[in-house]
Structures are given as C-alpha cells and as structure tokens.
C-alpha cells in the first residue's frame with residue numbers, strides 16, 4: 169500500500185507534503201518523492217529509503233510553490249530505487265503522477281506508447297499513466313486523466329498535476345483508497361486521513377470510479393462520463409494513533425482483518441480458470457526448465473518455515489516431485505545434497521532474514537536454481553534469487569506474521585498448481601483448486617465476522633500456562649503455526665505436534681489444566697484425529713476443536729468448537745490459521761502483552 173498526499177492552496181506545498189508523508193511512514197516504505205508547481209513548470213525531488221532522505225534532498229534543493237503531490241512507495245513493480253520512486257513524469261515534463269495500486273495491463277500499454285515514441289525511464293507500471301495523460305491531453309487535465317484511465321485495467325488511487333493546467337489538482341480512485349481534505353481556500357488529497365489530520369477533519373471519501381477536480385475555489389467530483397457526483401462530507405473524530413492502525417487497536421489485528429483483501433491481491437491476475445492452472449510472472453523459468461527439476465528444497469525460518477512445510481506437502485501431493493523442507497539455519501551448515509536439478513524455494517516475508525539469505529546463497533553455490541516467495545519487493549532475497557513470486561500482502565508491521573503467512577501458502581499453492589499441471593495433475597483437479605482459491609477471501613471473511621466467538625474463548629484460557637496444538641497432514645504445520653503465534657505474543661508456553669505423536673510422550677502433559685487445540689476439519693485424516701481427541705479427553709484435557717462441519721463423532725469430547733468453512737484439504741491451513749491468529753491475539757491483549765512489538769523479538773532477524 170503506497171502513501172499519497174496532494175495540496176492546492178496558498179501555503180508552501182513542499183513542507184505540507186513532506187509532513188503528510190511522515191504521517192504515512194509508519195506503514196513501512198522504501199522510497200518517496202514530491203512534485204511541486206514552481207511557477208515555471210513541474211519540479212520533482214525523489215529519494216530511495218526513508219522520508220528523511222527526501223527531506224535532505226529538499227533542504228539541499230528546495231522547491232517553492234503551492235500546488236503539489238507526494239508519494240511514499242511500497243514497491244510492487246520494480247525495485248525500490250530513486251528512479252522507480254514516484255512521482256512519475258510524462259515525456260514532455262508537463263504531467264506528474266503518483267499512484268497506489270497495480271496496473272495489470274501495463275506491459276501492452278507500455279509497448280503501445282513505446283511504439284508511439286514514448287521513452288520510459290523506470291521499471292514501474294505507474295509511468296505508463298504519465299505518458300497516457302500526455303498523449304490524451306487536449307485542453308482539459310481532467311479529461312486527459314479520464315481518457316488515460318479508460319485504458320487501464322487494475323487498481324489505482326492517483327493524484328495528478330500539470331504545468332498545462334497549473335491551478336488544478338486531479339485525484340481518481342479505483343480499488344485503492346483516496347480522499348479529499350477540505351480547508352479554507354485550500355484542499356488536500358490523501359490515501360489515508362492521517363496524512364492531513366493536522367490541517368482538517370472535514371473529508372470526502374472518494375468512491376471507485378470517482379475523479380475529483382480541485383482548485384483553490386473548491387472541488388468537483390465527476391464520474392467516468394464527466395457527470396458531476398455528490399459525495400457527503402465526513403467529520404473525522406479519530407485520534408492519529410487510531411487512524412494509523414485503521415481504527416484497529418493493533419497493527420496485528422488490522423493485518424489479520426486485511427487477509428480477505430491480501431489473499432485476493434496474492435491471486436490477482438494469476439488464476440487461469442479455464443485451464444485450471446496459474447500464471448506467475450517473474451519465475452524466470454520456462455515450462456521446459458521447470459520440468460527439468462527432479463527435486464525441490466524449501467527453506468525458511470519461523471512462520472515462513474511453517475508455510476514451507478505446507479508447500480512441501482502440496483508439491484509432493486500434486487506435482488509428485490520429491491521435496492524436502494529445511495530450517496534455513498540448519499540447511500546452511502549441513503552438507504545437503506543439492507544438484508543443478510534442484511529447485512530451492514526460499515520463503516521470507518521481509519526478504520532480509522540472515523539465515524534464509526545464507527541458505528539461499530549456499531544452495532546457489534551448490535548449483536541449485538533459487539526462487540523467492542517474498543513480500544518486500546526489492547529486498548535482498550528477492551534481488552539475489554534467480555526469480556520468484558511476490559506475495560503482494562502489503563506492509564506487515566506486526567512482529568507476529570499473519571497476513572504474510574496466508575499469502576505465502578496461497579502463493580505456494582499457485583506455484584504448485586502451475587508445476588503440477590505441467591506434470592501429472594488433471595485439468596479437472598486443477599479447476600477444482602482454482603475454484604477453491606476463488607472462494608477463499610469470502611471464507612476468511614466469514615471467519616473474521618465471528619471473531620467475537622474467539623474472543624470469548626480467549627477469556628476462558630487467558631490464564632493458561634501451557635497449550636498444545638495438534639493436527640495431522642496439512643494441518644500439522646497449522647498446529648505449529650498456531651503454537652508459535654500464541655507463544656510469541658502472549659508468552660504462554662505452547663507446542664505444536666502431529667496429533668498422532670501425542671502417544672510418544674506429550675500425552676504425559678495432559679491434565680485438566682492443559683488446553684489442547686485440535687485442528688480437525690473434515691479432511692482425509694479426520695477419523696484419526698477423533699481418536700487422538702478421545703485420548704486427550706480420557707485424561708481430562710480441555711479440548712478446543714477447529715472443525716468444518718457438525719461432527720457427531722466429537723459429541724461429548726470437545727469443550728469448545730469453532731467452525732471454519734469447508735474447503736479442499738490443502739486449503740484448510742489458510743482457513744484454520746485465522747481463528748488461531750485471533751486466539752493468540754485476544755489472549756495476548758488480555759494478558760497485557762505488547763502485541764505489535766513482543767519482548768525479545770524483531771520483525772526481521774537480520775543477524776544469525
């Protein structure tokens with residue numbers, strides 16, 4: 169999610185724009201820039217890195233003017249460099265654009281513009297917009313923007329200024345949030361109200377398809393046919409802290425609730441319904457090269473290792489390729505068997521985890537082909553891997569990983585589907601999986617709508633000293649993930665085990681003080697899980713079951729039940745992990761933990 173700020177009025181735009189960017193910085197960015205009308209034309213300042221870098225550039229080379237736009241970038245296309253930072257400018261230098269979203273058809277648009285002689289200087293999808301507006305410009309900036317946007321597929325929130333219409337600021341929205349701030353003889357544009365709260369609490373939230381035309385005397389909101397639309401003015405009464413978390417008490421809770429959208433973003437443009445497969449740009453592997461691999465190693469740390477375990481099961485199950493899953497910290501020092509027919513899949517939210525980076529370098533050194541499943545675009549692992557797939561989950565601020573996990577598993581299933589359909593998987597089975605993936609965001613939303621049930625459960629167990637999480641098959645890693653979530657934010661000791669492993673020791677721990685969470689959807693191993701529940705109940709353990717349908721076999725055996733929607737076995741970990749994330753969150757809050765920054769932990773472990 170990028171940050172956008174715009175200003176038109178009589179004050180100095182640069183200072184207001186940078187102040188607004190600072191308000192947006194909490195969401196994690198990698199580059200920033202401003203464009204200001206300086207009386208002769210559009211002037212740009214950009215910098216890779218934090219806002220302070222941009223401030224240094226501006227103090228060295230200030231721009232005076234009182235119409236401007238600004239942007240902090242969360243890279244989706246192209247590394248986080250100064251060149252790729254926004255604003256992007258049209259070839260004739262008269263139009264500047266900042267953009268939040270993804271232009272799915274930017275490649276054909278780029279080729280079309282290049283054929284018309286337009287020269288591109290960045291790797292971004294956004295630059296296409298600047299040239300399209302120039303190409304469409306006749307006598308109205310808003311009309312040129314409408315014409316340009318009519319050619320675009322995907323999502324956008326944009327702000328535009330032009331030296332050909334220097335007293336106007338245009339904003340447009342489709343799929344990415346954007347609002348207008350109303351001042352006295354001055355107006356703002358922002359992707360997030362926190363950017364302008366210091367100046368106004370009167371805002372107009374734009375709807376998808378809206379195009380706003382602002383000047384010093386006021387604003388108009390038009391639809392795609394230039395018809396004027398009426399939008400209500402809202403008064404913002406949140407405080408800044410609340411706003412930065414989108415009204416949620418913690419970033420972790422916000423990120424748990426973002427999952428329907430972030431899973432959608434991970435799949436966006438990648439599912440092929442008719443052929444029952446997936447298309448993944450960026451692998452840098454032809455289908456023939458993909459088929460050459462005779463073994464796969466997945467390596468990662470922490471939560472990413474849990475998603476690797478699930479991905480490994482998927483790959484053997486569907487693609488029928490021998491697969492190993494390795495802790496990165498172990499792999500890097502072992503003497504692993506790796507050949508030039510090994511594909512090493514490296515999973516990392518941050519793309520900076522030292523052990524994972526070292527494991528990838530070791531695999532490369534031994535001749536393996538490496539592929540990154542990464543969230544942070546342009547991160548070290550993303551840049552050093554031979555190719556990969558970004559999960560597009562947006563900045564994950566909470567130290568406990570939630571939306572990145574569900575997007576990692578989704579991305580691994582997309583890759584597995586692609587490889588499996590090249591190998592042995594039938595179109596029918598492939599289409600079944602595509603269908604299950606399409607249903608996923610709504611199913612996650614269904615679970616989130618019942619978060620209060622989990623909060624009540626947390627109230628029951630907030631004082632527990634130990635927890636056991638048990639699952640089988642695809643949900644053994646889910647058990648591990650549920651246990652990690654709880655221990656890392658509530659500091660309660662929790663362990664995850666394969667449910668059958670109980671008999672080999674852990675069952676000695678069971679008594680009436682031990683809550684045991686069973687991940688027990690109605691999958692191929694459900695009956696086996698029932699017998700493990702009976703073993704726990706026989707020893708007076710407290711049983712919490714995550715189920716997917718009414719289960720007569722569990723009657724009288726479980727103390728608490730939370731139901732998740734039915735889906736394919738290999739998709740259940742994504743659904744089952746959501747109540748476990750919420751359980752950990754609510755228990756931690758009730759215990760007064762610092763949920764977003766738990767003790768002893770860092771968001772990215774860049775040391776050994």
Ligand code: AGP
Pocket residue numbers: 469470471472515516517518519520521524567568569570656770771772773
């Ligand atoms: C997960 O909740 C933890 N914060 C931690 O285990 C994390 O998954 C691990 O450090 C790996 O981080 P990465 O995905 O950024 O490589």
